[in-house]
Amino acid sequence: MDPETFQQLDKVIHEKGRMAIMSLLAARREWSFSELKDNLGMTDGNLTTHIKTLQKAGFVAVTKSFQSRRSLTTCSLTEAGRAAFSKHLDLLEQILRAHRPAE
């Protein structure tokens, strides 16, 4: 196992709450904030903090709009976010394969 592989893991994505968010966003193009919240069982504050961290890293785009006079916040992966998440999965795959080569 090459320790270099672990060093390459992006801390912004690796944190388990953010990894869960990135995972949902990778599976479907767009999520409303409240859908994410319900799905992940996170508090408003917790999800907001994570989304801001991901947005700051350039991985997630946030759009605010109005639907029937109610504000709607939607989140999606940016191209950079999709690439970074894919790289993250590659690294996790390398780590797994190093420990479980027989599978």
Next chain:
Amino acid sequence: MDPETFQQLDKVIHEKGRMAIMSLLAARREWSFSELKDNLGMTDGNLTTHIKTLQKAGFVAVTKSFQSRRSLTTCSLTEAGRAAFSKHLDLLEQILRAHRPAE
């Protein structure tokens, strides 16, 4: 993707520095502190902090002995540590398979 899977990830193991330590300890029964340090490219302070966290969680055992009048600190996984690391790999595998089912 079930967000529950992410919630089950143990934060003590998931942090990438500690995941690297657990990975080395899973691959070979015993490591001296200085071997770990060299291999991981960590500072004394950083490695000490991580080892203490892993020790406190019951995942790593630390033994101090003397070899040719020099003190030798060795680290190894406990049974609980081995089981927890294996569970962690299982969870990562589930996450990977959810995103890359075709492989």
